[in-house]
Amino acid sequence: MTIDWQKEVEARKDDLLQDLIDLLKVKSEREDDKVTPDAPFGPGPRDALLHMLAYGERDGFVVKNVDNYAGHIEFGEGDETLGIFGHMDVVPAGDGWDTNPYEPVIKDNKIYARGSSDDKGPSMAAYYGMKIIKELDLPLSKKIRFVVGSDEESGWGDMDYYFEHEEKPDFGFSPDAEFPIINGEKGNVSVAVHLPVSNEGAYVLTSFTAGLRANMVPGTAKAVVTVADAAKAEELATAFAAFLEAHPVTGSSSIDGKTVTFDLVGKGAHGASPQIGINAATFLGLFLNDFAFAGGAKNFLAAVATYIHEDVYGEKLHTAYEDEKMGKLTMNAGLFDFDATKEQAFINLNFRYPQGTSLEKIEAGLQETLGQFEPTFSAEPHHMQPHYVPQDDPLVQTLLAVYEDHTGEKGFEQIIGGGTYGRLLKRGVAYGAMFPGYTDTMHQANEFMDLDDLFRAAVIYADAIYRLAK
Known part of the structure; x- marks a missing residue:
C-alpha cells in the first residue's frame, strides 16, 4: 500500500494549525504557589494537558487522564506498544518578547508563541501523524500511545506519577529535539x-x-x-x-x-x-x-x-x-x-x-x-543518567530511513545535552521536530516554529509511526 503522506497532511494543515494556536494560548508555566490536589503543577500545565486530551476525545481515540499529572491518547491492538511522548508545560516566557507570548502570531511563515517549538508545535505534528493513520484505518500490529506530560521542564514529576500507574511502552520517541534523530542524551x-x-x-x-x-x-x-x-x-x-x-x-x-x-x-x-x-x-x-x-x-x-x-x-x-x-x-x-x-x-x-x-x-x-x-x-533529586540507543537498533534504523526518504538527506546519529522524554524508555529516542540548519529559539524570547517545518514534520511522523506499528 502506497500512501501519499504529504497529501494527507496538506488536507489537514488548517485544522492542525488551528488546534496548535488554541493550545498555545494556554499559559502552561509551572506555578508551585498555585498547586492544588487537582493541579499538581499549577493550573496552566493542568489546563494544557486537559486541552490536549480533549483533542483525543474529539477524534475518537481511547483517552486516559492520570489524575491531571499526565495522560495518554491511544489506539490500535497488539502485544507491543509504540510510545510517543510530548509535553504541554513550558518554561516561563521571561522578558524580551516582541509580541504577547500567549497570543500566537504568524509572521514570515513562522508561528511565534511560548511552546511553539518546545513542545506544543512538535507534539501537535506528531499527534496529527497518529490521527492520519487512524482516519485512514490502516492495519496495525501494535498499539500506539501518545503520552502527554505536564512537568517536563521542571522535575518530571508527571512521568514519575504516570508510570506508577501505567506500564511503559516497549519503544518509542519524543518529538522534542532535532532531526535526523537524537539517540543519545547526556546525564x-x-x-x-x-x-x-x-x-x-x-x-x-x-x-x-x-x-x-x-x-x-x-x-x-x-x-x-x-x-x-x-x-x-x-x-x-x-x-x-x-x-x-x-x-x-x-x-x-x-x-x-x-x-x-x-x-x-x-x-x-x-x-x-x-x-x-x-x-x-x-x-x-x-x-x-x-x-x-x-x-x-x-x-x-x-x-x-x-x-x-x-x-x-x-x-x-x-x-x-x-x-x-x-x-x-x-x-x-x-x-x-x-x-x-x-x-x-x-x-x-x-x-x-x-x-x-x-x-x-x-x-x-x-x-x-x-x-x-x-x-x-x-x-537535586531528579538526576538523569547518560542514555544511548545504538545506531543499529531497528528503531533508530527505521526512523533514519523515514527521514532520508522524505528529505533526501543522509541520516546520522546525534547526542545532545538536552534531556527529553525519549530517555524514559530503554529503546527510546528523540526525533525532530527541528531540521538541520534551524534557528533554535527554545527557552528564548520570541520562540517560533516555521510552518513549513511543522507540516513537513507531520509528514515524517505519520510515515514513521506507521512503519513502526504496522
Whole structure:
C-alpha cells in the first residue's frame, strides 16, 4: 500500500494549525504557589494537558487522564506498544518578547508563541501523524500511545506519577529535539551551591537575583547595592556604564541616595547549550566583584566572577570532562539568589555530562574550587543518567530511513545535552521536530516554529509511526 503522506497532511494543515494556536494560548508555566490536589503543577500545565486530551476525545481515540499529572491518547491492538511522548508545560516566557507570548502570531511563515517549538508545535505534528493513520484505518500490529506530560521542564514529576500507574511502552520517541534523530542524551543533574550571607565591607550587597529555571541561561539580572554616600553611588553607576560599553551586554542603573540598583541584560538560551547564551548574572557578578565587598557578599561575587563566569565547560570549576562519542560536559548557572535578610545565598549549577564522569566527580570538583567560600552542596533529586540507543537498533534504523526518504538527506546519529522524554524508555529516542540548519529559539524570547517545518514534520511522523506499528 502506497500512501501519499504529504497529501494527507496538506488536507489537514488548517485544522492542525488551528488546534496548535488554541493550545498555545494556554499559559502552561509551572506555578508551585498555585498547586492544588487537582493541579499538581499549577493550573496552566493542568489546563494544557486537559486541552490536549480533549483533542483525543474529539477524534475518537481511547483517552486516559492520570489524575491531571499526565495522560495518554491511544489506539490500535497488539502485544507491543509504540510510545510517543510530548509535553504541554513550558518554561516561563521571561522578558524580551516582541509580541504577547500567549497570543500566537504568524509572521514570515513562522508561528511565534511560548511552546511553539518546545513542545506544543512538535507534539501537535506528531499527534496529527497518529490521527492520519487512524482516519485512514490502516492495519496495525501494535498499539500506539501518545503520552502527554505536564512537568517536563521542571522535575518530571508527571512521568514519575504516570508510570506508577501505567506500564511503559516497549519503544518509542519524543518529538522534542532535532532531526535526523537524537539517540543519545547526556546525564543531567543540578547542584545547588549554598553560601553564607553577610556584609562586612564598605559596599553592601542588599540583593542579587537572576534566573527563571535551572535549564535556562539567565537573560537578565538585578542587584541592589548600598554605599557610604551619594558620591560613591555616582562613581559606581559611572563604572557600570563603562563596563557595559566594554562587554557584550546592555543594562542600566538607577540611584536613590546611597543605593544603586543595577539591571543587566544578556541573552537567554536553553540550559543545554549555555555556550550560545550570554549569562547576565555572571557578567553582573564580574562587575561587582571589583569593588570592596566583604564577608559572604564577597564570597558570593568572587565565586561567580572567578569560577562560574564563562565556564560553560566546567574548566574553572574542575568538573570538565569529554567523551569521544558524547562530547563535552556543559554547565549552566541558571539561578542566583542573594538576599541580605536571609542566612544563605543560592546558586544553581546545571550539568549535562557524558558517560565516563559522574555526579560524585562533579561534586569533588566543586568542593576543590568553591570550598574556600564555605559552601554546602545539594544535588537535586531528579538526576538523569547518560542514555544511548545504538545506531543499529531497528528503531533508530527505521526512523533514519523515514527521514532520508522524505528529505533526501543522509541520516546520522546525534547526542545532545538536552534531556527529553525519549530517555524514559530503554529503546527510546528523540526525533525532530527541528531540521538541520534551524534557528533554535527554545527557552528564548520570541520562540517560533516555521510552518513549513511543522507540516513537513507531520509528514515524517505519520510515515514513521506507521512503519513502526504496522
